[in-house]
Amino acid sequence: MDNLESIIEIVEKERNGLVKSTITWLSIYSTIGAIIYLFGMHYSSHSYLKLFGVAIFIAGAISTMSIKQGYYKGVFKELFLKSLFRHKFGENFEYRPQDYIRSDFFLNSMLFSHKPMPDRYRGEDLIIASVDSIRINFSEVHAQYLETQYVQGKKRQYWVDIFRGVFAIAEFPKTAKVPVVVLPNFEKVFSLPWEALKKVKLEDPEFEEIFSVWSKDQIEARYILSISLMRRMVEFYKKAREKGFKQDIYFSFVGKYMFFAINSGDFLRVPFYLSSFKSAYNSGKYDLYVQEVELILSIIEELNLKLDIWL
Amino acid sequence: MTAFLIVFAVFAVFVILSYNLLVTKRNAVSNAYSSIDVYLKNRYDLIPNLVASVKTYMEHEANTLIRITELRSKLLQGQLPPGERLKAEGELSGLLSRLLMVSENYPQLRANENFLHLQQSLAEMEERISAARRAYNAAVTDYNNALGIFPINIIAGIFNFKPAEWFEAPEEEKKTPDVRALFKN
Numbered sequence: 001m002d003n004l005e006s007i008i009e010i011v012e013k014e015r016n017g018l019v020k021s022t023i024t025w026l027s028i029y030s031t032i033g034a035i036i037y038l039f040g041m042h043y044s045s046h047s048y049l050k051l052f053g054v055a056i057f058i059a060g061a062i063s064t065m066s067i068k069q070g071y072y073k074g075v076f077k078e079l080f081l082k083s084l085f086r087h088k089f090g091e092n093f094e095y096r097p098q099d100y101i102r103s104d105f106f107l108n109s110m111l112f113s114h115k116p117m118p119d120r121y122r123g124e125d126l127i128i129a130s131v132d133s134i135r136i137n138f139s140e141v142h143a144q145y146l147e148t149q150y151v152q153g154k155k156r157q158y159w160v161d162i163f164r165g166v167f168a169i170a171e172f173p174k175t176a177k178v179p180v181v182v183l184p185n186f187e188k189v190f191s192l193p194w195e196a197l198k199k200v201k202l203e204d205p206e207f208e209e210i211f212s213v214w215s216k217d218q219i220e221a222r223y224i225l226s227i228s229l230m231r232r233m234v235e236f237y238k239k240a241r242e243k244g245f246k247q248d249i250y251f252s253f254v255g256k257y258m259f260f261a262i263n264s265g266d267f268l269r270v271p272f273y274l275s276s277f278k279s280a281y282n283s284g285k286y287d288l289y290v291q292e293v294e295l296i297l298s299i300i301e302e303l304n305l306k307l308d309i310w311l
Numbered sequence: 312m313t314a315f316l317i318v319f320a321v322f323a324v325f326v327i328l329s330y331n332l333l334v335t336k337r338n339a340v341s342n343a344y345s346s347i348d349v350y351l352k353n354r355y356d357l358i359p360n361l362v363a364s365v366k367t368y369m370e371h372e373a374n375t376l377i378r379i380t381e382l383r384s385k386l387l388q389g390q391l392p393p394g395e396r397l398k399a400e401g402e403l404s405g406l407l408s409r410l411l412m413v414s415e416n417y418p419q420l421r422a423n424e425n426f427l428h429l430q431q432s433l434a435e436m437e438e439r440i441s442a443a444r445r446a447y448n449a450a451v452t453d454y455n456n457a458l459g460i461f462p463i464n465i466i467a468g469i470f471n472f473k474p475a476e477w478f479e480a481p482e483e484e485k486k487t488p489d490v491r492a493l494f495k496n
Contacts, residue, residue, distance in 0.1 A: 174435075174438075201449055201453075202449075203445065203449075218343070218446040218449070218450075219343075219346055219439070219442050219443045219446045220442070221442075222441075222442035222443075222445045222446055223438055223439050223442035226438070226441075226442075
């Protein structure tokens, strides 16, 4: 704990330094902006010079804060979050803020193959952990595709989210010979690659209310989704809801792996550097980071993945 | 006349679509049943190796081993009526479960890698059989539901489509100890 306390001191020191340097830069930009504005007011008949003065100040302020926030994000994650997680989860836990689950895993999971292929794939906050000797890797992932529209002959392009949230891979004690995909029940499935996958109707009405299951093989889907595993998935879903995670949960089983994704938006969101770090820490606000990670790790226990064959 | 032809055409289309729907669903039931057979046969294939692996260690279980071999031969011949077959399958499952359970009392056997591998394969096969039975029951439910829907039930009556029977675990299987518990230790 002493170590964590000393890290908090360092992060706070860095933050104070950033706040001071922000004030300095804002003063410089406001002075330059004010001079140009006043010059424009007294010596020029054109209002554009005044606007230019205001623009200098706004652009300077935004770029300063954005650069400082980027730097603070690095410090916060590399120093504070790494130490916090080491302190809470021990040695069987590795946190790499810059890394993320590779896109080939994302594609192989088939979780989002009912949507267009991603044109842009990014991520951060890779966590490599082991629970009851079951390996689990997860990170934030942001996959998007580029939508093109023609409005009145004009080409218009914009990015559309395929998925943004936590994407995880865990070892699974059974081997799925064909992929079995479990989507939130409301998810609309229209696109072509899914024609080969058929909906699997299962026996658990509560499970069916929450999820829809897709596979090429009705028996394989039932082999993977045993009655007890379906029950545990429902319990995990309910537990996540109780803990305030209202997002959608996706699962898929491919080969020896279980993939799952929680549509949570930002994972491990870094606070704005101008807000106080220490008081937020002391008020327990940063327990949320631990809770976010714990929820993902708890899936191993909740779904009883440690059992050798039986689920 | 035109109206009559239209009504007749609509009726004919309805009959054809309903008939095809029922045939598709009945075929799905047959396919699901065949899948159970495939997995059961895979299980029969494991039995000779299992018996060979355990017989030197488990002399006190000689009667169980003989009975397992007899049941396997009987089931492989495939001449048992459905009711008796179900009973024999149930008895075989029960005996295999019992065999795996008592193997706990034989430390030398537990150290035998071949046996452990067979045990795991058998466990996986049981899971697959269970999945195949669930898939069969789902296909039966789907088919039987279609048979009950008005007005498809009229077409089903005309073409003599009969409801399929659900698979129910035989009493022997219900009584047998849970092999799964063995793997949880």
